[in-house]
Amino acid sequence: MQRYDTTTALLVVDVQNDFADPGGGLSVTGGDRIVPVVNAQVARATAAGATVVYTQDWHPPATPHFQKDGGVWPVHCVRDTWGAEFHPALRVDGPAVRKGGNGEDGYSGFTMRDPVTAENVPTELERLLRERGVERVVICGLATDYCVKATALDAVALGFATSVLTDAIAAVDLEPGDGARALAELGAAGVVVEATDPGEAGVVEVGS
Secondary structure, three states, X not given: OOOOOOOEEEEEEOOEHHHHOOOOOOOOOOOHHHHHHHHHHHHHHHHOOOEEEEEEEOEOOOOOOXXXXXXXXXXXXXXXXXXXXXXXXXXXXXXXXXXXXXXXXXXXXXXXXXXXXXXXXXXXXXXXXXHOOOOEEEEEEEOHHHHHHHHHHHHHHOOOEEEEEEEEEEOOOOOOOHHHHHHHHHHHHOOEEEOOOHHXXXXXXXXX
């Protein structure tokens, strides 16, 4: 069972309708099935006094991030639309960090990248965690091979002890095996990749 305390934060990444709902604009297979697992972690974290933060894609209607504007992705998570809202079954019990609001590629919860200039700019997430004395982050949500991976890599680079919960994530798998490759990359970077109850499921050995 995951252990939470006041120096730990649970980061719930992009559990939004366009990703988690089968009818969403960029639906992730199995995205809706992780919601109960995520909710259980939110309950454990809040009971232990840990910080819970949610990230949320929040794109404008036109952005170089979208295929129709020259990018690679179908339209998704347009701000103030159903697709950008959190999945209705998700337990929301903490602040939300919105990303991509000015058309950036908002993969990581910590940083955004201008798709034209490639300049990286920070979100408010690191500041929020530092102000609360967070030293360790536990990450769940969508999708394994994009926003979860990018958030975890940034967390490690910023000096946070970082875990990713394998049964509380799901992958896009744009190319077959992308999700597994993402977990291997995270393991190699020093992220602990494990199930919500390692005592039962065991730590996933990757990146060795």
